[in-house]
Amino acid sequence: MKALQYSVDCVCDLRNILCIFPQGIIRPPHFRPIEFQTGLAYIAQKAVKKMGKVNLVPISIEYCFLRDNRPEVLVQFGKKVSLTAEKGAGMDRKELTHILENAMTEVCDRQHDEISHGQLDEYNILFKQHLKWYRRIEQRLKRIDIPPVADV
Numbered sequence: 001m002k003a004l005q006y007s008v009d010c011v012c013d014l015r016n017i018l019c020i021f022p023q024g025i026i027r028p029p030h031f032r033p034i035e036f037q038t039g040l041a042y043i044a045q046k047a048v049k050k051m052g053k054v055n056l057v058p059i060s061i062e063y064c065f066l067r068d069n070r071p072e073v074l075v076q077f078g079k080k081v082s083l084t085a086e087k088g089a090g091m092d093r094k095e096l097t098h099i100l101e102n103a104m105t106e107v108c109d110r111q112h113d114e115i116s117h118g119q120l121d122e123y124n125i126l127f128k129q130h131l132k133w134y135r136r137i138e139q140r141l142k143r144i145d146i147p148p149v150a151d152v
Contacts, residue, residue: 004039004046011047011054018043019059022100029062030112034105041096048083056081058104060111066120074115074123078107 010016024037040056047054058078063071081103083096114120131139 004042007039007043008046008050011043012050029108032105034101034108036097036101036104038093038097040100041093044083044096044100045091045093048085053082053084056083056100056103058100058107060104060108062111062115064115066115070129074111074120076107076111076114076123078103078110 007018007020010018020040020043022036022040023034024039044054044056057080060076060078062074064074066072081100114122
């Protein structure tokens with residue numbers, strides 16, 4: 001309960017962004033169904049009572065080896081779930097938890113589908129490490145068009 005109350009206090013301080021993993025147990029990234037404990041709904045409802053409104057944004061994070069021998073971190077933000085005193089504060093905690101599970105499942109499944117089909121154009125590169133010297137040479141050699149050698 002102390003951790004939940006501390007989380008409510010963090011959310012109510014507008015300088016903070018609180019990122020949590022509400023499953024309550026570590027599971028593989030593509031494990032379905034995504035099931036949350038009710039602590040997230042508790043935090044959200046208490047924050048709404050204190051602040052009048054809270055925004056919840058599901059975030060999907062994938063670590064993939066796509067175009068290099070180093071992993072790429074792909075992050076996708078889902079649709080914002082806004083809770084106000086009129087909408088969400090008085091809702092049953094299990095019902096709210098189910099709504100948040102569905103929002104998280106939607107963003108995770110959408111990201112997995114995009115990665116599986118190579119649809120990476122919508123992702124922005126925030127940090128790119130320079131290639132090592134031998135990788136740059138390898139890239140240049142791949143662009144050289146050398147005719148095949150005939151068998152003698």
